[in-house]
Each structure stands twice: as structure tokens, then as C-alpha cells.
Amino acid sequence: MLIYLKLAWRNIWRNKRRTMITQFALVVALSLMIAFAGLTWGLVNQMERNATILGPGEIQIHSPGYLDDRSIYRVIEHPGTIINKIEKIGARAAPRLQGFGLVSQGENSSGAQIWGVDIYREKEVTEFHTHIFKGYFLKKKRDVILGKKIAVTLDASIGNELVIVTQAADGSIGNDLYRVAGILNGISEEIDRSTIMMSISDFKNIFNLGDVATEIAIRRSDKTENLNSFRDRIKNIIPEEEVKTWREIFPAISDMLELTNASIYILLIIIYLAGSLIMLNTMLMSVFERIKELGIMMAIGFRPMQVLILIFLETFFLTLCGSLVGLLGGVSLSLYLTHYGLDLSSITEGFSFVGILAEPHWFAVTNFNTVFPPVIFLFALSLIAVIYPAMKASLLKPVDALVFH
């Protein structure tokens, strides 16, 4: 066996220049793929984060039918008891109330989605409080925080007085004065453009509501637990309400993120197809160069199977050398992007993607999932590409090969 390894290793270095060029192609392909996979995963992770802990939460509980008809009358009664049950199994939960109102600052006014949030619990479930662009998160009575774009629409800045007018649950007209405590960073189209948050008690006052919530957002205690099985656990404790994962509530976002992940494999196949064609060409040339030599080897007793193994081993070594260097290059590039990121803020202020905002400073992630598949695919495609030259070599007839010119 050792003799095969020795032979294969020596064979690939017989034509140094060709080997180097082939390996260079593999290095470039692999490095690019690892970096690209890292960036794509980074984007997907960031957007998934924006879609969950910076928004709906991982799991939401609603009164049945609320998602189809977001009415202030389809509420969860006594959300406190439900939250207790959820906290008992170690997860975090926050009650929310959502309604519509007319908001005005100075001469400007706009319709707005109003959220009543539990000032303390919300921080444990989502990360709005760390995504404040200016000012601070809700602290006092009558504090409100605004989405980035609606703040511009209202021309509101920190400390401004805000008037909110609503139709309360009993049909009366709710109206009160509030103070702008903070303005949120870009989160999602919907939140940026139309959302105003206040404490849940202020919300109950203006909307004239009792001990109810329109939504309970939940965050897993154990991030590694499968989201669907976690949802089923919650469903078992709270059978009377509707329990859904963010993927079920926002299927478009979920699908889009899956598709983005799949784009890694599409690019992978395109880049590697080029790489493996180079590989095919290299090995085919090397087989044709050595027809006489292979003929002699077969004449002195090498069997076709052994020739086949030899060619595959040569390919394996070529790919191995290339991928080691490529791995080194790709991982360092990817680590650089993980740490320093790709700063696109000079080009764009962040773009939104199916309603979810992607930040202009784009960070990659580097992990097993971004590194391993590109390497495995490289080996697989190289070995597939070399089937033809290997077959060609192993099917040679020694007599013909010896007289080949």
C-alpha cells in the first residue's frame, strides 16, 4: 500500500508547474467558497436574529384567530398565569399589547402601530433595549420609544412631547401626552416605519383595558433545543391558546432565509464545476503523457484495478495539498470578516430583505457549517471528475500502450 502512496506522491510532482497551477485553482475556489459561506451564514444569522430576538421573539402565543384578525378584542385573559407556567420550565416570556393610534408631534401626525411592552420582561425575551439609536429604553411612566422612520416622519427627537389618540376598547376616545425617551435602530420595515412602544400599563390606560395581552413572546432557555419541539412543549402547557414559532408566523421570511442558505450550494456547484474541469484536464493530460509508462507497468504485472487506485490517489493528493492551503486561506479570510466585517455603510444605509433589515456592517460567521461543506464538496467533485481519466488508464491494453506514440 505504501508503494502506491509513494508512487502517487512522486507522480504529481513530476510536472511541478502543472500541479501548482491546478492547485492554485483549487485554493482560490476553496478560499472563496469558505469566505462566501461565512458571509452568507452571517447574513442569515443576523437576519434571523433581527426576525426573532429583535422583533416577534422565537415563539409567540396568541388568542386563537388573532393572527387573522388583529383585533384588540381577541386577547389572552390573565397573561400572568401563562407567563408563570412558561417561566417554570425555564424559558422567558413577555406579555404585549398591540393596537392602532394616531400619533402627533407638533404639526406632524401619522397613524401608528402601538405596542405596550413589559419594561422588565421584554428585555429578557428580545433585545430592543440594546438597539437604541438615541436616548434610552422605556424607564418611566409615559415614556415612548419610536421606530427610526416614524421618528423622521413625526420629526420627533428625544424629549419631545407626543400626542397619541386611540379608540379605546370601550369605544371611547383615548388620548394622552407622552415623552420620546428613545429612538430605535433599524430593525424591520414594519417596526421602523410605524411602531411606537410604551409600557404595558400606559397602554392599558389609553386603551382602557384590563388584565389582558394580545401576544406573549417567548425565548428558549436552551438555544440548542429544536424550535419545533420547544413549541410543542409550550403547546402542552398552554393548550387553550395558539402557539407558533416565528417561522410559522412569518413563512416568507423563513423561506427566504432557507433559500439564501441554499444559494451557498448553488454557487458552490458553479465554482467547483470550473475547478473540477481543470482537474479533469490535468489528470487526462498526465494519463496521456504516461501511456507508455503505464503500459510497461501493466506489462510487468500491475493490474487495471491497481492503476485505477493509483490515479485516484494522485487526484486525492493534488486535492489534499490544494485544500490544505485553501483551507488556511479561506478560514483566515473568513475569520477576518467575522472580526472586522464588511463595511458597506458608505454604499448603503442597510437594505431590507422581505421586510427584515440587514445592517450595513456585514459580519461573517466561521464555524463547522461554513468550512466543512466546501471542503467535502471539493474532494467529492475532484474525485468524480477524475473517473474518466482513471478508467481510460486502467483499461489500457499493455500491447497497444507500448507501441503508442
Added chain:
Amino acid sequence: MSIRSPFSITLLLVMLFFFLLFALFSELQSAALSSQEILDKIDKMWRGNSSIGTYFMKIKTAHWERSLRIKSWTKGLDYTLIRIEYPKKEKGVSTLKVKNNLWNYLPKIKRVIKVPSSLMMGSWMGSHFTNDDLVKESTLVNDYHHRITFEGEREGQDVYEITLFPKEEAVVVWGKIVILIRKKDLIPLYEEFFDEQEKPVRKMIFSDVKKMGGRVLPTRMTVVPYDKPSEFTEVTYLEIAFDMELPDTFFSLRNLKQQGG
């Protein structure tokens, strides 16, 4: 020539026939009221040059039911001031309309806020009237093509039916409006509002025709949304006076605050 002459005579007869038909038609046309005149008369009936009225508004939805007592001042088609007098919680809440602008005054917080155009289809104070209803009256004739689409007996009465279609360039909220009007005194019976797909959205029914403020007019208006047939808003006039002296300054933001306060 002798072969052709019967043709000429036929031609002449046909022309004469059309001429007579045309003359008859224009005669009818001038005798009947145009849709423009009818709509103008209806507009004037409620508003006069100016009006001061008090009415009850009863609102019933699936979740609550409430009554408001409201006082309103109008001048021409451009100015309206509405103030809630009852219940206590909303006492003094006022709406001012000047041309196509709408402001609400909230006495509790002593603030005036402008209703943005994006909320024109929003409900006015929780009723089934939209903010647009307050603004609309003055632009109905301007923004819609209108013509009489039916004339004759319907629901046991001799009526006109006028259909309004939005003008191409007009920014309007309704795709079609059908108004049924009693012929004898030009009192409207109902207005039906349709969306762009010509699906009926709501019906405004006029009833209780009485003499009030020196005029005969329907003193009750009921709005029923088609998607929630159990809900309605009913406006009943308690009293109304026409052609009072009201200066333009009465309809100012300043007075909006004072009246409400």
C-alpha cells in the same frame, strides 16, 4: 332619376324621423332635472348657507354601544365645526374641517392634532363615519362623474337613481356611489358606497322626514357597513337652524380650542 327617387324619399323620411326623435329627446332633457341640479339641491337642503344643529349619534359595534350628543356648525361647503357635548369623558372633543383639512381638539390634554390624509378612511370618533365623510361633501360633485341611471318606480316610490363614478384624475376613496332620491320632494332615501371592485361597502339610509329649522328633511341617518351587518351608527337631529350669521373666523384653530375648552 325615376329609379332613384324612392330612395331619396326614404332617406328624407329617415332623416325626418331622426330629427323628430332628437327634438323630442332634447325636449325631455330640458324638462327633467339634471343630476347636477339634484345633487346641488340635496347639498343645500342640509347645509343652507350656514347651519347650527344638535344631534344624537348612536354607535353600535360588536363590542360596545354608546351614544354621543353632538353640536355642529357649518358654513357653505368648506367649513364645519363639530363638538361632542356628551358623554363626560369626551365632552369638548371637537373636529374642525376647513376645505380638505381636518383637525381634532382634545380638551383633556389641550392639544390640537391634524388628521393625516392617510387616515381619511379611518373612523371618525369610533363611529361608522369616516374622517373622509366630513371632508367629502364638498368634493362629491367635483370628484365624480354623475348621471341619472334610473327613473321610475322603486320601493313603492317614484325615484331618481344617480350613480357617481370617480373622475379619472380624482383621488377618491369610493369606486362608485349610488344615490336613490324621492322624486316628489327630492329627499334622498339612501346612498350606497362601493369600493374599486364595485363591491358594496356600506349603506347610508335616510329616514324620519320632518320639518325642522323651516325645512323638510330626513332627520335620521343610519350607516350600516356590509361586512358587519349587526353594527351601525345612527344620527338623529334634535334641532337645526339654517342661515345663521357665522363669520369665517369662527372656523379657526383658535376657536376650535376655545369652543372645546
